[in-house]
Amino acid sequence: MAGNVDALYIFLLIVTGLMTLLVFTAVIYFAARYRTQKGIRAEQIEGSTPLEITWSVIPFFVFMVIFLWGAVVYFRGRTPPRDSTEVYVVAKQWMWKLEHAEGQREINELHVPVGRDVKLIMTSQDVIHSFFVPAFRMKQDVVPGRYTMAWFRATKPGTYHLFCAEYCGTQHSGMIGSIVVMEPAQYEAWMSGGSTGPLSASGEKIFAELGCVTCHRSDTQGRGPNLQGIFGKPVLLEDGRTVTADENYVRESILDPGAKIVSGFKPVMPTFQGLVSEEQLNALVAYVKSLSKPGEAGPKTAAVPQTAPDANKAKGSQVE
Amino acid sequence: MSDSQTASVSSAAHNPALLHHFATEEQQRDSASLGMWIFLSTEVMFFGGLFCAYLIYRLKYFGDFAAASQTLDWKLGATNTAVLICSSLTVVLAVWAAQQAKRAVLLGSLVLTLILGFAFLGIKSIEYAEKFEKHHVPGPTFQFDQKVPGHPDQQASPGHAQIYFALYFVMTGLHALHMIIGIGIFVWLLVTAWKGRLTPEYNTPMEIGGLYWHFVDIVWIYLFPLLYLIDLHK
Amino acid sequence: MVTATAQPVERENYLNKHYGVGSWLLTTDHKRIALLYLASITFFFFIGGFFALLIRLELLTPAGDLVQADTYNKLFTMHGMVMVFFFLIPSIPAVLGNFLVPMMIGAKDLAFPRINLLSWYLYVIGGVMMLHCMLTGGVDTGWTFYAPFSTAYTNTKIVEAGLAIFVAGFSSILTGLNFVVTIHRMRAPGMTWSRLPLFIWAHYATSIIQILGTPVVAITIVLVAAERTLHLGIFDPKLGGDPLLFQHLFWFYSHPAVYIMILPSMGVVSEVIACFSRKRIFGYSFVALSSIAIAVFGFLVWAHHMFVAGISVYAALIFSLLSYSVAVPSAVKVFNWTATLYKGSIHYEAPMLYAFGFLGLFTIGGLTGLFLAALGINVHVTDTYFVVAHFHYIMVGGALMGYLGGMHFWWPKISGKLYPEGWARLAALIVFIGFNLTFFPQFILGYLGMPRRYYDYSHMPEFQVLNVLSTAGATILGVGYLLPMIYFLWSMRYGKPAPDNPWNAAGLEWQTASPPTTFNFEQEPVVTWEAYNYEEIDSVEKPEVHVVG
């Protein structure tokens, strides 16, 4: 991604450099050449419509090239590839809490393998933050009350800056961290420790604890829709609209169940606003998502026994 | 302020209302009228920000907005609409009377306008009082327990209803503030007219005061259907 | 049009006609109100500048060692609020515009002199509220007030600062209203639209923005204050609100507000370049209409401040596309000014040096705007020092260069005295060098990834060199800004008396006395010539114009 942005950046540097050179040369040349001299009067020129059209239209077309190029780069940056590794990000004043789909939790540090697409599913617990990794030319505001997405693919192992780029209060400049990009083998080694089981497994547990299973059953008898295989699919709503069941849809359905009623169901679900933390929500979303993964009819429950997380690898493990 | 300092322009001599920096009365009147129109443009954008917020949330939380809207009494809203429309008529009559030098009509229309203005505010305050009783005023005491119209089994979200009431109070409150200012202007106009200072030659204050009043009326013409009549058929 | 030599006995003028504090505080003379504004905005400029200096000093070293984090956050917030709402927005319109708009169109005063005075009082009330707010704790949200930080999290004086800006906003609205009515209704006989100086066109365009944009930010501030005190939920996601709605409403005004700052400056530059090239502006009607175009298109681009904020990608596309629409008229202006120099007879007096400075800085500022409007690059550079550098090039490089150029150009008219030309040229040079040294490194900092509003960068020591350069530049820049204030004040007492038309310039304001009489003209002017009739002016034999002090 960095390459795409830099290419456009260099193109813009050249274009604007030429424009600057043009204007500056003309100004300096005219200023020197036509400095006031005794006996020589200024020559009055009214203007020239062809010239005006020329210097409106040519820049306009140059601008359109920049626009289109910029739009292409932007679209690519906004569209996570389908099979990305997923990381859930919860921002709060003033730290980053990151949780891998595989269950590893980190604070202010994110370990990723080189060459793999990583999708970030981000939300904030309080004010607006912004997830900014200059080396990846990637930035996305993290907004409370909803998910925003971003993705990147690191191409070189190393440690890169992670900044909060949206002003968020006193310790805004302390809300920094690092992205550690590792060789796949190292990454696998790192991943093997410190997990309390996949996020979807904790999601399944919460799903059971909150009693969601009583209505959202895996057959057609439930009072709520069967959630098997719905993720990523269009959902027909009771008012006739169709929406795609993405992360934000699942999130909204938990927090504001009345907003989008699935066709054929009654609005009986109570809201879980204030009852689940952002981390628990992420786990629930990961669980619902796992119900749609091919070959993964349900998550392998508690594949890893509940062990204390390795302090070196995952510094923060407590859900508040 | 400094108009008494000079009388350099010849035509200024016979009209004390002509300010020194204008060449003619026509220039002065046209300036005042244009000034009021531009001020009203500002006012449109002032309310525009609120309408924008209202529009977005209404589309997003339509059912909850409908539920909240239906706790309002549309009959009172409609009455107030009629009251304001009548007051617009009396205002336009007052402008006409000032231009035609019909003193009795002028004074009568101004008094009627004021009565209608107060009637509007009276009805509005009855509505506001009801909101306080029902705990529909946004803030710590806010309570809302209504079903979404057309969905007898769906409880409307109190949070979203609170947004409706927040916008309701800001919009109608701002409108009421404009009404109060308008009443102030019209009291002043009544005094001016009583003293005989509004003449066919000089009635600019009446004209631009009228423009202001009509604008406030127009705002209400939009507020009424937007706030009171959501999904009323359900 | 005779170059009047200074007369031994001072003629009666707007400055000496009345004396006493009351004659100033109750004046309805647009020229005196302009001076009231001049004094008040200069005061706020130095307050804002002081904050800027502290910010730069803090960033000299990576660690946060000069002030506390909270203090730093308040410093950049106050710097922004004071500079934007209490200096840049009123600067050229309320001082030079107030002074010159009636004179340039041959009117005795603005259409509503008392409203004009009211504007100043509103400005002062807003300013006093802002000062009070700053002295009793201040605000730490950044001048952008983003919700929900401003509405639910910070414990600083949001409501008070918001109210101050609300009141000052009405001052701005009323100034714009006054200008539009004046330009429509008060033009002297013969002063047709096609004969208006470009300064007037620029102010007309500016006024449109003030009238239509300011009320939206005013109501937004009301909503923030209400939300903060009553927890309505309009911008609070916990209660169902959308924090992005705040950003939409805020930028609907605050993007066009940049054009409130830059358009009048462009007007000044048009006047100055024409005068010191002794030429009619190349493509007059295109320059005039491009001002209107900038004002109108300026309203279509606001969400380019929000490309990474979480708006829909389709909206981002639309706003990126529209953002380029505003670049075209800006480019047209630059090309026309450049073309005006061609075959001119160019003088290098201080105002012209500022105009050259404007051309250079505005070109860089404008072209870096192309980077920010390009979606792909915006993602990387937004909310970094790249943006900080970009908008300072426009708002300080552009607007302030124009303001200073205009102050020098019209100072003889305003004060009746000549400023010391040598010092003025030196100051122009210092400002130009200091400015570039301060802000050019910030473009690089931004692309390297330094986020804005960072108090402490001790984990990124690689940013220090560029920050040191920037702080060094700021010191030079500070000297450059102090100099004009000193010699302007000096010239009021010791300067040589100015002739009525020291630059031998076109325009009605130069055909009246320096300083002008209370009602500007001895008799109502009748305009029979086109704007910038330098050919006629220069064909009258007269000694070379040189008024170096």
Added chain:
Amino acid sequence: MSEHSSSSLTTYVVIWLILLLGTALTVFAARIDLGPFNAAVALTIASVKALLVVLFFMHVKGASEKLLKLVVISTIFFLFILLALSMADYGTRLWS
């Protein structure tokens, strides 16, 4: 505008009656189910009423200059920009 006579009085009364009728019509339309068109109908009626007030009560129709019309139209234009471009975001955003 000095030639206002009894004919303009008639106009005022007629407009007044139309406005009252419009209000009644709005209420009536709101009470029948027009599907998605309820809001559109209500806003259309309101806009017609507002237009009548502007043209006849605020005398834009009889105004000798085009300037007032320009002020009205450009104000509506900028209001439209505010609403339309905001909706360009909200209308195409998948709601959270």
